[in-house]
Amino acid sequence: MNPKLKLLADGQGGVYSRGQAADSGYTPGQIHDRIQDGRWERIRYGQYAEAVDLSHLAPWDQQGLKHRRLVHAVLNSMRPGTVAVSHQSALALHGVPLWGVDLSEVHLSRLDRHRGGRIAGVRHHRGKLTAADLALVGHLPVTTVPRALFEMACTSTFEAAVVSADAVRRHHPIAEPELQRLLDVTEFWPGSPTARSALDFSDPLSESVGESRLRVLMHTHGLPAPMLQVVFTDADGFVARVDFYFPSERTVVEFDGLGKYAGASSEALIQEKLREDRLRALGLQVVRITWADLQDPARLIATIRKAFARA
Incomplete structure (x- = not known):
C-alpha cells in the first residue's frame, strides 16, 4: 500500500x-x-x-477485529454527525471482549430523526442519548463503555452479558453514580432483567472469556460459588494463584485456556506438574478444564462433583 x-x-x-x-x-x-x-x-x-493473517488470534478476537473493520466501513460511507456506534459494535471498538453475540451486523444509534430498523446489514436504533452516553474512539462517535454494556446485555443471553460485564468491571470500572443512572434509564427496557442479573453476577476477578463462561456454567448447574484468584502457599513459600477455589469442598478448578501449554518447553511442563503436586500435597483436589470441556457441560460438572466427593 x-x-x-x-x-x-x-x-x-x-x-x-x-x-x-x-x-x-x-x-x-x-x-x-x-x-x-x-x-x-x-x-x-x-x-x-x-488482508491480514488472524490465525494467531483467539476466535473471539478474530471476530472482534473483523467487526471493527466492518464498523469503520459502515461509518466511512455515512454522513458525519448522524449516528453513534452502539451496543456490541461500540464494545468492540472499546476493546471489550465479546462472546456469543451476533456480530454479523453493525449497531448504530441515531443522532438524527432517521427511523430505526435494519438496512443493508446495519441495525439502526432509536433512543435518547445524552452527552453522558457518548464518547469518541479515535474519530468515531460511540456510546460509552457502560452504556454500550447495558445496550448489549439487554439484547443478549446471560452468558454473553457476563463475559463482557466481567471484562468491563476488570478494565473499565463503572462509577456508582453512573451505574445507578443507567439502571434507572434502562429499568423498563426489554431484556433489562437479564442485564441486571449479569451485572450482579459479574466479577472483575474473572480474567478471561473462558473463566467467565466456566463460572456461568458452574452457577447454572447449581455448584456453590467459588472464590476467585486465591493464592496458596506451603512451607517453601508461594505455590500458586488458582482460578477457582471451593473451600468447603477443598477443590481447585483451573481453566487452562486456549492452547495454554501448546508448544511449551519440557521444563515448563515439569514446573506445572510440580505446582499441581504441591497443591495436592495441601490436601486439595485439582480439576483442569479446557475449551473442549465446555462443549459437554454435563460431563464437566460431573467431573467437578467427583472431585468434591473425593475431597
Whole structure:
C-alpha cells in the first residue's frame, strides 16, 4: 500500500473506500488486481482493507477485529454527525471482549430523526442519548463503555452479558453514580432483567472469556460459588494463584485456556506438574478444564462433583 493510502487507512481502522484508493493514485485495474489476488479484501460494498493473517488470534478476537473493520466501513460511507456506534459494535471498538453475540451486523444509534430498523446489514436504533452516553474512539462517535454494556446485555443471553460485564468491571470500572443512572434509564427496557442479573453476577476477578463462561456454567448447574484468584502457599513459600477455589469442598478448578501449554518447553511442563503436586500435597483436589470441556457441560460438572466427593 502506498504511503498516502496507508496513512488514511490507519486513521480509519485499516479501512478505505474505492474512491479514497483512487484519490491516492490507484488505477481501477490496480484496485481490481489487488482484490483478485487477495492482497485487499472487501469489507463492504466499495470499502476495502489489506488482508491480514488472524490465525494467531483467539476466535473471539478474530471476530472482534473483523467487526471493527466492518464498523469503520459502515461509518466511512455515512454522513458525519448522524449516528453513534452502539451496543456490541461500540464494545468492540472499546476493546471489550465479546462472546456469543451476533456480530454479523453493525449497531448504530441515531443522532438524527432517521427511523430505526435494519438496512443493508446495519441495525439502526432509536433512543435518547445524552452527552453522558457518548464518547469518541479515535474519530468515531460511540456510546460509552457502560452504556454500550447495558445496550448489549439487554439484547443478549446471560452468558454473553457476563463475559463482557466481567471484562468491563476488570478494565473499565463503572462509577456508582453512573451505574445507578443507567439502571434507572434502562429499568423498563426489554431484556433489562437479564442485564441486571449479569451485572450482579459479574466479577472483575474473572480474567478471561473462558473463566467467565466456566463460572456461568458452574452457577447454572447449581455448584456453590467459588472464590476467585486465591493464592496458596506451603512451607517453601508461594505455590500458586488458582482460578477457582471451593473451600468447603477443598477443590481447585483451573481453566487452562486456549492452547495454554501448546508448544511449551519440557521444563515448563515439569514446573506445572510440580505446582499441581504441591497443591495436592495441601490436601486439595485439582480439576483442569479446557475449551473442549465446555462443549459437554454435563460431563464437566460431573467431573467437578467427583472431585468434591473425593475431597
